[in-house]
Amino acid sequence: MRRFRYPPTFGLDLLIRSYMSQFVKNQVRKWGVVSVVVLSLATVLLTSYTKYQHIASDQPDSSRLAAFVEPGFPYISTSVDARKIGAGFPTDNQAARTLALQLGDSAYVCFDTDQLRWSVAWTGKFLPMVLMAQISYKNFFNKNNAIARLTGEPKIATGNYAGWTIGKPLFRNGKQENEPTWKALPADQARWNGSYVVGSEAILHYTVGNSKIYELPGSFKFGDQTVFRRKLRVESVEKELYMIAAEVSNGSTGEVKGKTAYIYQGANKDSVTAISIAGKVGWSLEINENKYVTVKFPPAAKQSLGIIVMWKGPAKSLKAFEKAARLRPEQLPDFEKGGPAAWKETITTTGKLSPDTAAFVTDQLTLPLNNPWKRNVRVADIAFFPDGRAAVVTFEGDVWTVEGIDKNLQNIKWRRFASGLHEPLSIEVVKDFIYVFDRNGIVKLHDLNNDGNADYYENFSNVMSQSAESREWAADLVYTPDGSFYVAKGGSLSNGPGMTAATSGKGFRTGSDQNGTILKISVDGKKSEVIATGLRGPYLGYNPKTGVLTATDQQGNFVPSTPIYVIKKGDYYGVIPTAHRTDNPEIAPPLTWIPHGVDRSSLGQAWVTGNKMGPLNGSLIHFSFGTPGLFRVLIDSTSRIMQGGVSYINANYPAPTSKGALNPVDEQLYVTGFNLWGSASVGISSLLRLRYTGKPSYLPNQFHAGNQGIIIGFDSEIDKTSALNAANFDIKRYNYKRTEEYGSGHFKLDGSTGEELLPVAGSYISADGKKILLLVPDMKEVMQMEVGYKLNAKDGRKMNDHFYFTVNSSDDMDLKKYGFENVDLALLTSKKAEIATQPAKTEIASAEKGQEIFQKMACAGCHSPGTKTDGMYGPPFKNLYKSERIFDDGTKVVADEKYLRESILEPSKRIVKGYNEEMPSFVGVLTDTDIESVILYIKALKK
Known part of the structure; x- marks a missing residue:
């Protein structure tokens, strides 16, 4: 991995501005106003490249953000549901891991990296941006995610089966499974290796058996018709291979003539799907069961280069297609040496140092929000190179490298390094290589030509299962000194898009067979081992010095409050829908529970393994999304069963705190986080440095x-x-x-x-x-x-x-x-x-007391006292009293005192339409006087 170089543009910018300013004044005196106009334009041209150089504050503004999908990058990673795209197309076509490629001229394809198939190719509009990262990209608190479904016109599709096989083609024969396996193909049969990015194109790289395949998807037009092409370089075919190019379920007749296969559709054969082979290669076409078009690749020691040309359209245009399909294959771009840099600019930001008012304070590293691409920057995680440079990953799927992280934070340099990832939440740096865990798996990023941009997005590991359910997050990734990784996967909660069937447990869907688990990934990335199950939304902490693995979980169904666990192999943590075992195991106890009012939504953990954090050296730090803030975790290992506790580290936290890492140079803890799910914080995102000042600590x-x-x-x-x-x-x-x-x-x-x-x-x-x-x-x-x-x-x-x-x-x-x-x-x-003889306290209910409880019990993080709904899990309280409540089942009720009391004590009994079950019961938490006070407070908000 190279060291990233940055041009000294800021100093040059000042020089240009100073010089041009004086020069313009002289020219006005000498030549007049016309000169001013000309020279002003010259000034703009000369200084435009430094327009984004200095940023001093984090102020996200959705109005200035560009679209989520960028025209210059070849793809986004996404899930897609193509089960109902029309007659003649497969009905078992859904995929959790796809690259949605932009092929130019309003043509697109989703390549399923698990099954190595063209899931669907279409024309017209691109996919709707409705997945979690996409829908919240500009509307920061929008959680109403869905699954992407085609709005354009489908042309070519295959069902949920292997796109490539060895020895013979394999189909499902039209039989649809109730649930996909949500797994990648076995690596010994076929494996996704990764993608090379070359400008606006992507080279797809995968193996089938021992054969290497390099594919450049594309499209072209003849007349008003769109043709899809798959340029393939195939190497070392030891045994014949088969590729399924298309499935046409409503074909009337099919035939193969030479190097073209035709499946006619319609009673009058007025439309046709045609697949052709271009190039002097020994490949051949077959039609199976009058619906599957396959390409056969005979054994060959030498490399072969050809093009699969695919089209669906009116039969009257068939001659024109046959003429257009006579392509001459050209060599693929020289992708293995790296492509041109997509993002050349460096953005410089000025951080904000906190005054040394306490033992621990938070300095703010300003994010590069005012960037040339108008790209949102919601930082999810951070990792460090040995020299103190950092790499951060954002929820929108970008990786940025960061330099200039010094004591004063006055010259922080940001450079975009990678894009197109699928809701990544974790990043690690290992031996100067960047690894990111997203829904596609663990991606290893390579800068092949040392230009500061990733060129090869290698699939290091996709052996973990992954469904399309939105809450089955690729939640966390930690590296171990032996070269392996631990990963945590979120549970498939029922408040996602509903791609899978409901489970027997409340609040969950089926998801994959590894949702809600912690896995260990082998050193080569090709094997996984289940470490622990029965989790709802786990996030990890790992101490590389001791090998201790810890985890948090999310309060919710089956999880009564926030727990912290010390993870041991074989443990089960009590969430029945994610148990994935039949031996009825005991529930392993947590190290500690944390009350709902203290931390209702936990995320990552970090161990302070350095020597410059003063009293926190050696401590486990717990990250609260909901509060937000950091907690010091204490462990009592002298008891027969290990037990623990937490105390809050008071500091300024301008946004939710999610994850963090220790900088190996200054050995301070850097903290990331972004908003979305209903934190008490209203900040959108931040990157902080928890810094030890040397002042006394009272923790x-x-x-x-x-x-x-x-x-x-x-x-x-x-x-x-x-x-x-x-x-x-x-x-x-x-x-x-x-x-x-x-x-x-x-x-x-x-x-x-x-x-x-x-x-x-x-x-x-x-x-x-x-x-x-x-x-x-x-x-x-x-x-x-x-x-x-x-x-x-x-x-x-x-x-x-x-x-x-x-x-x-x-x-x-x-x-x-x-x-x-x-x-x-x-x-x-x-x-x-x-x-047994504690005297009862005399309490008087009041709206003022209710407001205190509203804040203390973290109600304010889910319910607005006004009319705000963005970022809120529950309905707003303004004008709630005596309003009509409409529930999921269509029933209605007036929100009187009886209903409000029921909502506090039995919140899951009736769910207001448009909301999810995400509120715990306050039985035993609030006294009758407390409940009466909250009701008085809600009543007062009607005024």
């Missing part, structure tokens, strides 16, 4: 939970007086219920609804002044505990915060080991009775 840095209570350690010394005051701590605990419903309410240990408040029998401080022991009566295993604390640090800083954790195993703790001597354990017995 918890260790914890232990056991029979005697809870030990929490901090980065800074604590004021002894505040630490020894038990009134400075509030503790509560509760369980969740794992059901098929979305999320869960809160339940006491006896199964009743609500939360248990626990007294602090006594508090102690360790000799080093950094650890606190809280004696807590009746400690037991429980899914969720919260400790709220109001402390003072020894330096006077107030430490008012919360720590959230799980007790998987309550065992005796060695208190002396942690620095606690002379602990009066008798206090535990004397305080235990207080649990």
